[in-house]
Amino acid sequence: MAPRTQFVRYRGSQVPWAGRREDKDDAGVWAVTCFAVRAGxxxxGLMYPLAAAxxxxxxxxxxxxVEGYPIVPQPGxxxxxxxxxVGTPGPFARAGLAEVSRPTKRRRVMRLDL
Known part of the structure; x- marks a missing residue:
């Protein structure tokens, strides 16, 4: 997690930007890009406290x-x-983020203005 501007890969991805008018150079928006949880x-449920932190x-x-770009598994x-x-919507929602867009069938953009 860091200012969104530090994640060069996201600049060319449709996930953070599709259907939105966001300034790609706005360093005030931070992105939670992934969670690292040891295999065992x-x-x-460790993503819940990690998202809050x-x-x-x-x-x-x-x-x-703060923004997150979780995946939504399809039923089954x-x-x-x-x-x-990258997370699922539940941990982000519990941490106060709300869905702002659905750039693909499986991905969401969730955001919390601080």
């Missing part, structure tokens, strides 16, 4: 907003850790 600890981390460092679909490491 996955599936225990990410919001507080950004707030303490003067962020104007198995999603690998390589995909779900």
């Amino acid at each position: 600890m996955r599936g225990r 990410a919001v507080e981390h950004a707030r303490e460092r003067g962020a104007r907003a 679909q198995q999603v690998s850790w390589g995909e779900v490491n």
Whole structure:
């Protein structure tokens, strides 16, 4: 997690920008890009406290907003850790972020203005 401007890969991705008029150079918006949870600890709900801590981390460092770009597994679909490491909507919602767009069938943009 860091200012969104530091993630060069997102500049060319449709996920943060599709259907939105966001300034790609706005360093006041921080992005939670992934969660690192050790293999033996996955599936225990650790993304919830991590998402809350990410919001507080950004707030303490003067962020104007926090965004996350979670994946939404389709019913019955198995999603690998390589995909779900970006998070799912639940942890972001509990941390106060709300959905602002649906750039693809499986991805959401969630945001909290601080």
